[in-house]
Amino acid sequence: MDVLSGSVLTKEGIIDGYVCIENGIVISVEEGVPPAPPLASGLVVPPLVNSHTHCADIGLKVPGEMTVEELVGPPDGLKHVYLRGLDEGSLEKNIRTYAETSRRNGIGAFIDFREGGERGCRILRKAAPEAAVLGRPVSQECDPGEISRILDAADGIGISGISDMEHRYLEKAADLTRDRGKMFAVHASERRREDIDLILSLDPAFVVHMTEATDSDLLKCAEAEVPIVVCAGSNRYFKKTPPIKRMLDCGVDVAIGTDNAMLRGPDMRSEAAVFMDVLLSQGGSVDDVTDPMLKNGRKLLYPHNKIHVSVGTAADLTVLPCSGGFRMDRVLQNRDPIFRYRPGKEGLD
DSSP, X not given: OEEEEEXXXXXXXXXXXXXXXXXXXXXXXXXXXXXXXXXEEEEEESXXXXXXXXXXXXXXXXXXXXXXXXXXXXXXXXXHHHHHTOOHHHHHHHHHHHHHHHHHTTEEEEEEEEOSHHHHHHHHHHHOTTOEEEEOOOOSSOXXXXXXXXXXXXXXXXXXXXXXXXXXXXXXXXXXXXXXXXXXXXXXXXXXXXXXXXXXXXXXXXXXXXXXXXXXXHXXXXXXXXXXXXXXXXXXXXXXXXXXXXXXXXXXXXXXXXXXXXXXXSOHXXXXXXXXXXXXXXXXXXXXXXXXXXXXXXXXXXXXXXXXXXXXXXXXXXXXXXXXXXXXHHHHHOOSOOEEEOTTTTTOO
């Protein structure tokens, strides 16, 4: 029997206790002193989910300050020019590098808005099986055949923004995605405020950024039960500030993503620390970082019994170093190596 101890994320909340594992399955989650020396101690949680990434641009060196349009605006922002210039081997190498770093950082999955159409999706699927792949069409006009091919290779469609595509194109892409039972998501109100009614009419699984959103926009997201993924680190590069406290006050489920790899590595502790700094500057609480960091990204991908450490589930677990008892600021400030327990890996990663 293997044991992990410390603070454990359970359905009832975070408890001081331990997790027992046999044959790769969680057999008990208990409060109190562990019955055997633990393999690792800290905050025991299911693997983290990085809720928004663009992983393949990890090899791009950004030359100083650039605007959103100059760096990531389709089709001719610097990132897109860089990606078009990569051969398949280089693209796959970038993605593998990103995925390996993610795993070392306790991340079990990342939701990637994959540029490059069907080809980009297939390369990502091969290089990083744990990625949730949201493909982006490359055709200027809506091509149902292209969208269908992307959906054959991907988990859904991820759109750069409603300002970048015609409304009819967006509607058709969203309809085709839903017809296949797959995920549709979109960047929203990043550079400027966009029509939230139009965005929500697409029935997205979630939206990304919302840095320019009004309270009315945020309330509509909450009413429609559409989560918002915040990327505070990349927003900071572009001198934008996500209204995190207003999102939470409006009742929105907020998750955290690291966004473009050329700006932010796949490190959820570092990203959540920026998120916390922004939230505290807006009058929020450290306690309000817990769900966005640990739970809300998993809600986007998994059924309820996989949000917490649960008896009877596969023991794929992350232990975040944390001394002196659980407090999220202590977790985020600790830079000791993260421990990953994975079935089939003899308990260690």
